[in-house]
Amino acid sequence: MSYPYDLEKVEKEAKLLAAFNELTVFHMKHSAEYCAMLEKSGTGTKAVSLKDVPYLPVQLFKLMDLVSVPKEEVVKVLTSSGTTGQQVSKIYLDKETSVRQTKTLVEVMKPLLGGKRLPMIILDTKSVLIDRKSFSARGAGILGFSNFGRKHFYALNDDMSLDLEGLQAYLEEYKGQTILLFGFTFMIWQYVYKEAVKRNLRLDFGDSILIHGGGWKKLKDEAVDSFTFNHLLKEQLGIRRVHNYYGMVEQVGSIFVECADGHIHTPNYADVLIRDPITFELLPHGQQGLIQVMSELPKSYPGHSLLTEDLGTILGEDDCSCGWNGKYFSVAGRIPKAELRGCSDTFQGGVK
Template sequence: MNLSHLLNQRTSSFPHENQEAMLLDGLKRLTEHHRSLCSGYRNILQATNYTQSKCHTLEEIPFIPVNLFKNLELHSIRCPEDIVTILASSSTSGQKPSQIFLDKETSKRQSQGLTQSLKPVIGDKRLPMLIIDTPSSIKTKPLTARGAGVLGLMRFGHSYCFALDDDHNLNLDLLEHFLEEHAKQPFLIFGFTFMAWMYFLQKCPPHTNLKNGILIHSGGWKKMQEQSVSPDEFKSAFFSKTNLSKCYNFYGMVEQIGSIYLEGSDGILYPPVFSDVIIRDPFTLVPLPPGEEGLIQLLSLLPLSYPGHSILTSDMGILRQGVHGRGIEVTRRAPKAEVRGCSDTHVFGIRK
């Protein structure tokens, strides 16, 4: 089965063991693809004595640490002119950012992956969209992660309304007009978690009606924790003040953009059908069973233009068995890990 077929599968169309077998086949193909086109990755496989014939499980797919993208230019693009976008994640002072090289095909796959991931919660149709951000967020050059996130989600909406002005003040007139037009039908809301909490929820009038809204949000949990606001308290506060009940957090990163782990009804973050997750002991790197905290390894069929199909992150998490199958709880950054979040990511090069 080819990679395109794998990407278009639905979770409900086959049992878990079949999904795992197809993921293994696709990831092994990607490993060979990147071995043939990326010299740096080829050297890594050689140094680790990886042999495809001895790879029989997802846990045996070779992985590279996420910070390696800060030190090496790793891509599997034959011609430089085929690079259409370079994504970079900012880091602490003095640290070099990651560089993620995208071609048209990988960008297309990422778009398809995002669509497939969000379809269960927003459906097949584009919805009126309330954006908890400023109009200038999508106009800055280079484009920030906020802007990239907004633009990525705007493909699922129409009749856009930016709820904040450029000074981050809630524009009550625009909000009221949007809700008068669209509040009686399903509508999409997108914003980064901290901004949705600080600049929107804390400022909107009492009894604001978001009953038919679907809030998609991510990032900024470090700031939320500093204010002692848990995910459950975040949801509860939105429901109490706005009657919003459909609230979905997601986990993702620039090194595997397009592969998002969307929150289920039980609060667990679930991988899309073209992805999977492994938790490894931070000292031995041995895979851990459900319930034990370790480093998060992310697997994805999306990256064709760079060897990001199997990466070991700097985040700690726990495997959980939930109502929708196996997912993860992200607990914290690994000790001594460089602190960075999705809001530090920006696009610094786009070729026409």
């Protein structure tokens, strides 16, 4: 069993419940808005089980600034992606939260990537990282995952065209080595896979491992599911190992990664619950509902327990054939009529 997927249900829930109760009290003391919302709803500060931990709808981060540290301690502001004219979430990070998120991301990915930095191809454009203090979800994802790589190569030019010459040279240079690929699902599909098909290119990424997430809505509109995506990328680009992940800017660093058997897992420091979209009552395993994400990481803003706009189903707990403990689940997509947003659902005139 590999850390951070080694805790079983009883031990994990006790550990998380203590951490979440502590965070609820902390955020009530340091965020007047959060405190007012909990007091108005009559929610107690000491939950007796995970289902009783108070949660906020993720939409609130688009409507108000929620921060639990003095503004002068904020070192980074993350924003969600969205189409032109949409409101975006703003997430304020202090140094402590930023460091916690980076360290935890490293631990979560170790079972898949090991502890050695790999040659890395980022299936995106470098221009998304221009402002180091204010990042979009895309920029935050690239920056976080770039820690696992070395000799970084950005496969897309600023106009989103594929740098084919540079890509082929990079693949030749690292031929025979394991290459780490990272990108956002829809952008890989639109600007890498479709471009390769259009040009009739059959690339070979060799002993590669692709980590990707976000932007599934547009692929589902094109009737492309995870199995089809993986199959076509292997056929056209020679990418052999593909791992999707589920995460959001409102809990950046708290990512849920797909195991070798294709199931998305909850690590030791985070959990998910599924709630009825109408009553918000907790649903049993096997029933689809709204995903509630919970994480020990957010300290600079009250984001430790959030109700998302995504539909999902818990498939099991502590019994996945991959050997990882924790709940494992599937994500069906956004609830109908929910505002379209995502790490990579849009690329319009510089909106990233």
